[in-house]
Amino acid sequence: MKKFVLVGAIVASVFSASAQQTAGKIFSGKDAGKGFQLGSEKSSQVILDMVKAYNSNDSEKDLALYSPEMQKKTGDFNKRWHAYSKKLNNVPYAILPIKVAGSTDEIVMLQSTEEREAIDGSKEKMNLFELFKVDKSGKISDFNQYSSIPKSNEFGQTSGGKFITADPKNEVNGRAFQFSNRGEIEAMEKFNKAYNAMDITTVLTFFAEKVKITDFDGNKLELTKKDLSQMMDGYTSLDWKINGILPIKIAYTDPVSGVFVTSTEKRVSKDGSVWNRSLVEIFQFDLNGKISGIDQYSQGRK
Known part of the structure; x- marks a missing residue:
């Protein structure tokens, strides 16, 4: 009997050690060098x-499972x-x-699919990988989400549309468009502010040394900064x-x-005449982030 008890104790000890075994490694932060263990x-x-609770679409039930700090941080968005x-x-x-060795908090990794339908009729389906931190009181205290978007989604893709060239053999013919994020929006807003203030010195800082322009009447021009200084x-x-900026x-x-920019513009000349139009303009930002080309389209406003 003692033998069986001893064997049982050894087996229990082995399984206990196995359950506490660490794997993996954290490479930075306060827990750098530590591994992970299975959580509960x-x-x-x-x-x-x-x-x-989330699927019931009840914010109150959803938030009840979050810590007070998380409720304060994400409550309005939720x-x-x-x-x-x-x-x-x-x-x-x-x-x-899982949990970091020695921690009372646990990390729960969830892989899922999610279908969403909004009150405005928009629909999407997401493939999700999420990391939730659960504290010792059993509340969600942190959350990170990663997603991939199926090609069948109605919106949210990272690329779309099609660029069609006059020559179908051109290497970029048929390629999709992507959003650009090199500071174009901020530049256009600052340009807009300086333009309305008639601050030509600041306006010129947004342009390349030479700018190709196709104006509202279809005229093609190539202007220098000296030319633009008289605008x-x-x-x-x-x-x-x-009213819209799309890079x-x-x-x-x-x-x-x-950068597609939709707008309205009213210009009052020194002779008293007024130019008042609705505009669509395409600004080309070169490799240096400067405006090197503009195509302009307009229609009259009443």
Whole structure:
């Protein structure tokens, strides 16, 4: 009997050691050098309860599973998100609780698919990988989400549309567009502010040394900064109101971007005449982030 008890104790000890075995490694931060251990089913259940509350589209039930700090941090967004959503269906595929060796907090990894339908009719389906931190009180205290977007999604793709060239053999023919993010929006807003203030010195800082322009009448010009310095000479006031900025580039090409800007503009000349138009303009930002080309289109305003 003692022999069996001893064997049982050894087996239990081996399984206990195995359960506490660490794997992996953290490379930075306060836990650098530490490994991970398996977490508890209790933490997994917290996340599964959250999924159920989330799918009910009830913000109050959802937030109840978060720590007070997280409720304060994400509460407003959570309420807006559920108010915007008509139907939410997160379907877990796999769940795994782990923890940093020696920590009382646990990390729950959740892989899932999620279908979303908004009150405005928009629909999307996401493939998700999420990391939830569950504290010792059993509340979600942190959250990070990573996603991939199926090609069938109605919106949210990282590229789309099609660039069509006159020559179908051109290497960029048929390529998609991507959003560009090299500071074009900030540049256009600062340009807009300086333009309306008739601050020509600041306006010129946004342009390359030479700028190719196709104006509203189809005239093609190549102007230098010296030429551009006279653009405001005939006016007493300028009122350019931008209502849309869209920076894009052709996929798999250099960073040169085209920025579509929709606006209205009212110019009052020194002779008293008024120019008042609705505009669509395409600004080309070169490799140095300067405006090197402009194509302009307009229609009259009443």
